[in-house]
Amino acid sequence: MTEAADVIVAATADDPAVRAGEASAAAAVAAGESPPDVPLTDLTAAAFFDVDNTMMVGASIFHFARGLAARKFFTTSDLVGFAWQQVKFRVGGRETKYSTTTGRDTALSFVAGRSVAEVLALGEEIYDELMADRIWAGTRALAQMHLDAGQRVWLVTATPVELALIIARRLGLTGALGTVAESVDGHYTGRLVGEILHGPAKAHAVRALAATEGLDLRRCTAYSDSINDVPMLSAVGTAVAVNPDSQLRDLAKQRAWQVRDFRTGRKATRIAVPSVLGAGAVAGAVAAGLAYRKK
Incomplete structure (x- = not known):
């Protein structure tokens, strides 16, 4: 895994989302x-997929x-505590001062001092066990479908990049x-570069990657389930709402965006509670372990 100090040039922008x-x-x-064996025949088009409730x-x-x-x-009670913070965020439908401050200032603080290699190894195990x-x-x-068309496909998620890369590779x-x-x-310092990759930050990431990789965003496609990802969906030529929340479904109808819903009645009901509890796109569940204890 590449260390931030080695790959991140100093950002001139003051906006944490841009950074x-x-x-x-x-x-x-x-x-x-990756994967290296997939031929790339369409170099200016690509697809960007949100992860939570879209891919997974x-x-x-x-x-x-x-x-x-x-x-x-951290403890199970910590997990329950910061899950509850995410329930309040999801039900409230907007970012709170607690969620944004926690996500920016204390994300991943509980792994401060631990090696990147250790967390990567655990990520591999946890993917197999739970994802x-x-x-x-x-x-x-x-x-x-995009890979078969010779296009590149990236995940775009608030999840730490180490875990996101594991999911993409698998x-x-x-x-x-x-x-x-x-x-x-x-070793992790316990600080973030910028902020959680959420909302506008996702759009900035997609644009920055497109500039580096020579992509024509008008020929690119983005997929998400959440109204929070409208900036990313609006940054590309084709937007697709996948398993959309009610707000995104309404917006997709207004803007004539495609909708794909892979949920069925019983499955949608069964995943409703864990989806809400796991709505860590803003504060980040792993970000809140130490923060919850401090609170």
């Missing part, structure tokens, strides 16, 4: 592209946090844009 987007794009480029049932960061809690990174069976087959097929995708946690000499 987060640029940092994420730089990390994605530095990580390289529930929130990837919450599944990751569950795995870390099982390994005593592999949660991939939406329909969304995976959409990603494969799905055979090109790479991932995710939240960048600062690391020095192979």
